[in-house]
Amino acid sequence: MIAQLSSELFKQRTTRSARILLASMIGVTVLVVCLHVFTLKTAELSSAANQPKVFGWGTTIGALFAALAGAISITAEFRHGTIRPTLLTNPHRARVIVAKATAAAIAGLVIGVLAAGMVAAIGSSGLALRGIPITLHAGDFTQMIAGGAAGAALWAILGTGLGTILRGQVGAVVGLCVWLLLIENILIGNVPSAGRYAPGASDGALAGLMPDAGSATLLTPIAGALLLVGYAAVCAAAGLAAIERRDID
Amino acid sequence: MIDGLTPTQPVIAVRDLTKRFGAVVAVDALSFTLEAGSITGFLGPNGAGKTTTLRLLLGLARPSSGEALVFGRPYRDLPNPTRRVGALLESGDFDPGRTGRNHLRALALASGIDACRVDELLELVELDRAAHRPAGSYSLGMRQRLGLAAALLGHPALLVLDEPANGLDAAGVHWLRGFLRQFAAGGGTVLVSSHLLAEVAQTVDHALIIERGRLVATVAVDQLPGSGALEQLYLELTGTDES
Numbered sequence: 001m002i003a004q005l006s007s008e009l010f011k012q013r014t015t016r017s018a019r020i021l022l023a024s025m026i027g028v029t030v031l032v033v034c035l036h037v038f039t040l041k042t043a044e045l046s047s048a049a050n051q052p053k054v055f056g057w058g059t060t061i062g063a064l065f066a067a068l069a070g071a072i073s074i075t076a077e078f079r080h081g082t083i084r085p086t087l088l089t090n091p092h093r094a095r096v097i098v099a100k101a102t103a104a105a106i107a108g109l110v111i112g113v114l115a116a117g118m119v120a121a122i123g124s125s126g127l128a129l130r131g132i133p134i135t136l137h138a139g140d141f142t143q144m145i146a147g148g149a150a151g152a153a154l155w156a157i158l159g160t161g162l163g164t165i166l167r168g169q170v171g172a173v174v175g176l177c178v179w180l181l182l183i184e185n186i187l188i189g190n191v192p193s194a195g196r197y198a199p200g201a202s203d204g205a206l207a208g209l210m211p212d213a214g215s216a217t218l219l220t221p222i223a224g225a226l227l228l229v230g231y232a233a234v235c236a237a238a239g240l241a242a243i244e245r246r247d248i249d
Numbered sequence: 250m251i252d253g254l255t256p257t258q259p260v261i262a263v264r265d266l267t268k269r270f271g272a273v274v275a276v277d278a279l280s281f282t283l284e285a286g287s288i289t290g291f292l293g294p295n296g297a298g299k300t301t302t303l304r305l306l307l308g309l310a311r312p313s314s315g316e317a318l319v320f321g322r323p324y325r326d327l328p329n330p331t332r333r334v335g336a337l338l339e340s341g342d343f344d345p346g347r348t349g350r351n352h353l354r355a356l357a358l359a360s361g362i363d364a365c366r367v368d369e370l371l372e373l374v375e376l377d378r379a380a381h382r383p384a385g386s387y388s389l390g391m392r393q394r395l396g397l398a399a400a401l402l403g404h405p406a407l408l409v410l411d412e413p414a415n416g417l418d419a420a421g422v423h424w425l426r427g428f429l430r431q432f433a434a435g436g437g438t439v440l441v442s443s444h445l446l447a448e449v450a451q452t453v454d455h456a457l458i459i460e461r462g463r464l465v466a467t468v469a470v471d472q473l474p475g476s477g478a479l480e481q482l483y484l485e486l487t488g489t490d491e492s
Contacts, residue, residue, distance in 0.1 A: 003358060003359055003360065003361045004359050006358050006359075007355050007356070007358035007359035010351070010354065010355050010358050011344075011347075011355045014347050014348070014351040014354075014355065015344055015346050015347055016346030016347075016383075017346065076344060080341070080342065080343060080344045080345065081339050081341055081342040081343075082342055082343060082344055082352075084309065084338050084339065084342050085342050085356055085399055086356075086359070087308075087309060088307060088308075088309075088330065088331065088334075088336050088338075089330070089331050089356050089359045089360050090359055090360075091308045091324060091325040091327070091330060092325075247304070247309065247310035247311060248304070248309040248310065
């Protein structure tokens with residue numbers, strides 16, 4: 001198990017896609033925060049209800065890229081055929097997937113801290129530059145970074161499970177992007193009473209904020225955390241069942 | 250079985266192995282055994298069921314019925330299987346963005362094999378100078394040699410190779426033959442599949458000929474009358490000389 005985990009962590013560090021994913025995440029984070037901080041009107045940005053929505057992008061971006069890292073770690077094996085040598089080396093398929101999910105969760109923690117931390121730093125400096133007082137407190141920032149990191153780790157596990165079920169890289173990547181960037185926002189915007197229970201909104205509750213959602217809409221951090229653990233566990237369990245049952249081409 | 254009276258256990262024991270994909274029977278009640286220290290060719294035309302049989306043998310697919318045992322057990326029940334079995338199934342099984350050395354290191358880490366074994370093998374398969382390059386930039390022959398290096402990581406006693414000569418040039422095939430002979434001379438066992446008879450005819454001790462998922466002949470090559478005899482037999486049995 002430890003050997004498999006060290007192998008998975010090594011694989012993560014030695015692919016081109018990992019470097020591309022990290023660079024894209026940093027680029028997207030800078031772009032999204034700058035667009036919000038420098039295009040919105042002063043009145044809009046000063047409101048205590050709007051600032052969490054801007055800072056909330058750290059949560060969504062962290063979750064998205066962590067989930068992509070998890071999904072790509074397994075779909076890349078199917079895509080390039082390395083699943084064969086991987087399973088020949090360790091025929092205990094469940095252990096391989098658990099090791100992958102663990103490696104993804106570790107990467108997810110790093111991604112989550114980086115995304116939330118960058119949004120916090122760029123967002124606050126941008127607001128300070130425009131002379132707009134920041135309505136979030138130190139506690140809010142702490143929850144945003146710690147909760148964002150934990151949420152991203154859980155999303156990485158969810159992504160690994162989803163990738164194991166789907167196998168196809170394009171389907172997994174498109175599915176995760178569409179869900180987190182479109183569907184979640186529509187749900188929380190149009191039917192907040194149901195949308196607050198969705199996995200992205202649960203992550204928002206854990207981090208205390210997300211884009212397009214007032215803090216009043218979100219569940220408590222504990223409820224969000226439990227719900228997100230549940231979603232990650234269901235996806236991981238379905239992935240384990242799928243890899244055990246299916247033949248490898 | 251009575252202890253002490255049993256002959257040495259076969260390295261591979263396949264019994265009534267059958268695999269269906271819907272209505273298609275890819276492997277049909279196949280049975281054979283392999284003894285240690287020999288090179289066995291697994292021959293048949295494309296689509297005869299060779300690769301499916303090897304996947305069943307290596308635990309990548311589940312048989313519909315029957316069993317395939319390696320060292321007396323299903324592959325998935327072997328503790329630390331890479332220390333006993335080395336396999337090469339497809340030559341392209343690597344991430345194109347990862348270097349050859351890192352591909353081997355990832356596999357070595359998973360089996361708890363030391364990193365110096367990786368460098369030793371890179372030298373053996375003559376990839377040491379290309380080891381720092383992404384594997385996606387390798388030629389077909391280099392990919393095969395990288396796959397062979399991966400199979401050899403754990404000093405296995407059994408090698409299972411699916412079409413290993415594909416993409417190798419004349420010198421590469423010559424090198425592979427020499428390597429397999431040396432491996433078998435050291436007590437190792439080899440099962441090598443091929444649809445190209447000429448590649449393996451000079452190397453194998455035994456030939457298993459399969460056609461449409463069924464075993465049609467088991468041949469001891471040294472008992473054949475002449476060098477063209479295996480080819481003649483193969484063509485008769487597999488019906489590929491009809492056209």
